Amino acid sequence: MSLGALDAASAYGRALGVGTGLKTGGAAAAGGASAGEEGGFGAMVDNLVSNAADSLRTAEAASAAQVAGKGDLIDVVTAIGAAETALDTVIAVRDKVVNAYTDIMRMQI
Known part of the structure; x- marks a missing residue:
C-alpha cells in the first residue's frame, strides 16, 4: 500500500477528528503535537491501534x-x-515512522 503525504495528513486529521487537517499548512495544521494539545502523537497512535x-x-x-x-x-x-x-493504516503509519527514524539516523551532525 502506497501512502502519500496528503493521504497521511488526511488520515492523521481524521484520527484527530479535525477534517483534513490542512487548513493553514505546516506541521501544526496537519495535527502536529503542541504543548496545549492533549496526548499528541502518542495518543493518536494509541487510539489508532x-x-x-x-x-x-x-x-x-x-x-x-x-x-x-x-x-x-x-x-x-x-x-x-x-x-x-484499519490494519493497512496502522502498517502505513508504522512504515512512515520507521522511515522517518531511519532518515534522522542517517543525517550528519
Whole structure:
C-alpha cells in the first residue's frame, strides 16, 4: 500500500477528528503535537491501534457468527473490509515512522 503525504495528513486529521487537517499548512495544521494539545502523537497512535484491534475483534466475531449460521454474509464482508483498512493504516503509519527514524539516523551532525 502506497501512502502519500496528503493521504497521511488526511488520515492523521481524521484520527484527530479535525477534517483534513490542512487548513493553514505546516506541521501544526496537519495535527502536529503542541504543548496545549492533549496526548499528541502518542495518543493518536494509541487510539489508532485500539481502533484497529476493535475492528479485528468485530470481524472475528462476525466471521464466527457466520460459521455458526447466525450471521449475515454482508456483515462479515463489511467487517473484514473495515478491519483490513484499519490494519493497512496502522502498517502505513508504522512504515512512515520507521522511515522517518531511519532518515534522522542517517543525517550528519
